[in-house]
Amino acid sequence: MRAWKVRFLCFVVLNAAVQNVTSLEEELPDSIFGNFLDPVKAFFDHKAESNATVAKFSLRKPSHPDDDLCYIIPGKPDSLATCTFNSTSKTFLIIHGWTLSGMFESWMPKLVSALYEREQTANVIVVDWLNSAQNHYVVAAQKTKAVGHEIAQFIDWIEETTNMPLENIHLIGYSLGAHVAGFAGSHATNKVGRITGLDPAGPDFEGKHAHRRLSPDDAHFVDVLHTFTRGSLGLSIGIQQPVGHVDIYPNGGSFQPGCNLRGALEKIANFGIFAVSDAVKCEHERSVHLFIDSLLNEQESAKAYRCGSNDMFDRGMCLSCRKSRCNTVGYDISKVRKPRNVQMYTKTRSSMPFRVYHYQLKIHFSSKVNSSNMEPSLTVSLYGTKGEAENLQLKLKEKIVTNKTHSFLLVTEKDIGDLLMLKFKWEETNGWSASSMLKMVSSWWSGSSDSANVTVHKIRIRAGETQQKMVFCIKDPDAQTLTQELTFVKCKDPWRTNRKRTPRRVTLENH
Numbered sequence: 001m002r003a004w005k006v007r008f009l010c011f012v013v014l015n016a017a018v019q020n021v022t023s024l025e026e027e028l029p030d031s032i033f034g035n036f037l038d039p040v041k042a043f044f045d046h047k048a049e050s051n052a053t054v055a056k057f058s059l060r061k062p063s064h065p066d067d068d069l070c071y072i073i074p075g076k077p078d079s080l081a082t083c084t085f086n087s088t089s090k091t092f093l094i095i096h097g098w099t100l101s102g103m104f105e106s107w108m109p110k111l112v113s114a115l116y117e118r119e120q121t122a123n124v125i126v127v128d129w130l131n132s133a134q135n136h137y138v139v140a141a142q143k144t145k146a147v148g149h150e151i152a153q154f155i156d157w158i159e160e161t162t163n164m165p166l167e168n169i170h171l172i173g174y175s176l177g178a179h180v181a182g183f184a185g186s187h188a189t190n191k192v193g194r195i196t197g198l199d200p201a202g203p204d205f206e207g208k209h210a211h212r213r214l215s216p217d218d219a220h221f222v223d224v225l226h227t228f229t230r231g232s233l234g235l236s237i238g239i240q241q242p243v244g245h246v247d248i249y250p251n252g253g254s255f256q257p258g259c260n261l262r263g264a265l266e267k268i269a270n271f272g273i274f275a276v277s278d279a280v281k282c283e284h285e286r287s288v289h290l291f292i293d294s295l296l297n298e299q300e301s302a303k304a305y306r307c308g309s310n311d312m313f314d315r316g317m318c319l320s321c322r323k324s325r326c327n328t329v330g331y332d333i334s335k336v337r338k339p340r341n342v343q344m345y346t347k348t349r350s351s352m353p354f355r356v357y358h359y360q361l362k363i364h365f366s367s368k369v370n371s372s373n374m375e376p377s378l379t380v381s382l383y384g385t386k387g388e389a390e391n392l393q394l395k396l397k398e399k400i401v402t403n404k405t406h407s408f409l410l411v412t413e414k415d416i417g418d419l420l421m422l423k424f425k426w427e428e429t430n431g432w433s434a435s436s437m438l439k440m441v442s443s444w445w446s447g448s449s450d451s452a453n454v455t456v457h458k459i460r461i462r463a464g465e466t467q468q469k470m471v472f473c474i475k476d477p478d479a480q481t482l483t484q485e486l487t488f489v490k491c492k493d494p495w496r497t498n499r500k501r502t503p504r505r506v507t508l509e510n511h
């Protein structure tokens with residue numbers, strides 16, 4: 001009973017993802033009602049149907065990334081020659097996900113083109129399982145295993161016929177297609193080189209045994225991008241758990257910049273859940289565009305950093321590259337295989353090229369008076385050899401406590417080069433809560449404010465992309481309060497100022 005409920009809910013959510021509802025207000029009540037019943041009908045209908053699933057293998061041409069001009073037919077070696085399959089080249093199999101329209105989505109030709117752009121002599125094969133994928137989600141999800149089997153047979157056949165090393169085969173699966181790729185990899189006689197899972201589907205796969213979803217066992221190297229792991233109604237469209245050797249969660253794997261989920265939520269409030277479609281699709285599909293970006297913008301590849309949690313990452317605590325703690329997002333990822341999943345995080349821009357520059361700021365707020373309740377608005381401007389990034393807001397993950405070092409993550413969209421100077425500003429937040437009003441009034445009355453006696457002498461910065469560590473000291477030591485914008489310049493202080501004195505240092509001082 002519970003499983004069905006869950007399936008209904010995920011069906012509604014996923015349905016919302018691609019449905020084009022022209023007149024929301026008119027169609028909403030009927031479509032919701034209809035969709036709650038449809039999965040049941042569809043489920044029983046399809047039980048009776050023949051078990052012949054058909055995956056087709058279209059070798060696309062760089063000149064026609066959108067057209068299926070030549071199919072490779074397993075068992076027919078002639079078709080390899082006809083389609084000019086190059087058995088010494090890399091071979092990509094792109095596996096699409098669930099679809100309502102029964103057609104390829106618009107990202108498909110973009111991904112095909114991007115692969116050819118990077119690997120001119122490659123074989124880019126689009127696996128067409130639209131027939132099964134256009135069923136209701138629950139049914140399509142059940143078909144992933146059978147489709148994976150067929151792809152495994154295709155891979156075995158290619159290997160036998162052409163003697164191609166399977167290290168050259170790279171399966172790229174989106175959404176349900178990621179699990180199809182997993183089944184293909186695990187059923188092929190020998191292991192393929194790589195599987196890339198682009199936001200693998202969550203419903204029906206989350207929490208399942210490794211044999212029933214994409215897992216690190218399915219290829220020599222499995223890398224995964226998670227872009228929509230926050231579900232509506234407690235369900236996640238993209239799988240939340242790590243399922244590869246390296247799992248990257250851009251922007252925490254939940255809200256992707258530029259997808260306007262907020263706008264969508266407002267629409268939902270007005271028009272119901274069907275209005276969520278575009279935003280959901282935007283977040284889910286972002287995984288594909290991040291991968292395309294990595295193919296096209298090799299010189300501007302984005303970095304991801306290993307971290308225990310997204311919260312720690314958001315505090316800037318995980319920008320180290322030591323011992324392969326950081327990696328490249330997308331196609332050029334280094335194939336790091338650890339005994340356990342490696343979870344990595346990165347921030348992105350809202351459009352291509354998606355890369356940003358990550359910085360950790362460590363700031364010690366000192367004061368003679370104890371305070372642990374400050375929520376100022378902190379603004380930083382960075383000035384570097386190639387440009388500047390001004391008025392960036394520091395995200396407060398907790399209240400500011402005096403005589404404590406706080407760590408922040410800051411990102412810039414453009415490359416400002418080597419940092420030379422920064423400006424820092426502390427402002428009282430002008431929230432309208434009663435307590436903040438009271439605070440403001442009392443500070444006017446006493447002629448001081450919370451911040452009046454808080455000082456910052458140094459700001460330590462670690463740049464993720466260059467791995468540089470720098471210390472910035474206050475330019476004007478007499479500017480003791482934070483009420484104005486303060487300028488900090490690079491200084492030679494050691495990065496770790498709170499390190500215990502070493503005997504060596506004591507000796508130096510004695511001489």
Ligand SMILES: *[C@@H]1O[C@H](CO)[C@@H](O)[C@H](O)[C@H]1NC(C)=O
Nearest residue numbers: 048049050051052053054146
């Ligand atoms: C369907 O599967 C059964 C066994 O599971 C098999 O005997 C039969 O040949 C299959 N039918 C088709 C059309 O492949």
Ligand SMILES: *[C@@H]1O[C@H](CO)[C@@H](O)[C@H](O)[C@H]1NC(C)=O
Nearest residue numbers: 084086087088089090121122
């Ligand atoms: C096949 O690919 C290899 C490199 O992978 C390339 O050197 C060769 O020219 C290609 N052959 C054809 C016929 O394109």
Ligand SMILES: *[C@@H]1O[C@H](CO)[C@@H](O)[C@H](O)[C@H]1NC(C)=O
Nearest residue numbers: 366367368369370371402403
């Ligand atoms: C914070 O540290 C400074 C210098 O170590 C000290 O003078 C000051 O009293 C401390 N403030 C509090 C509230 O403990």
Ligand SMILES: *[C@@H]1O[C@H](CO)[C@@H](O)[C@H](O)[C@H]1NC(C)=O
Nearest residue numbers: 367368369370371372402403
């Ligand atoms: C600040 O608080 C700490 C612990 O809460 C306390 O030990 C210290 O004496 C306080 N300092 C001042 C100056 O009030």
Ligand SMILES: *[C@@H]1O[C@H](CO)[C@@H](O)[C@H](O)[C@H]1NC(C)=O
Nearest residue numbers: 369446448449450451452453
């Ligand atoms: C700031 O310090 C001055 C003395 O240096 C003191 O008179 C004032 O009360 C302090 N302000 C706050 C808000 O504690």
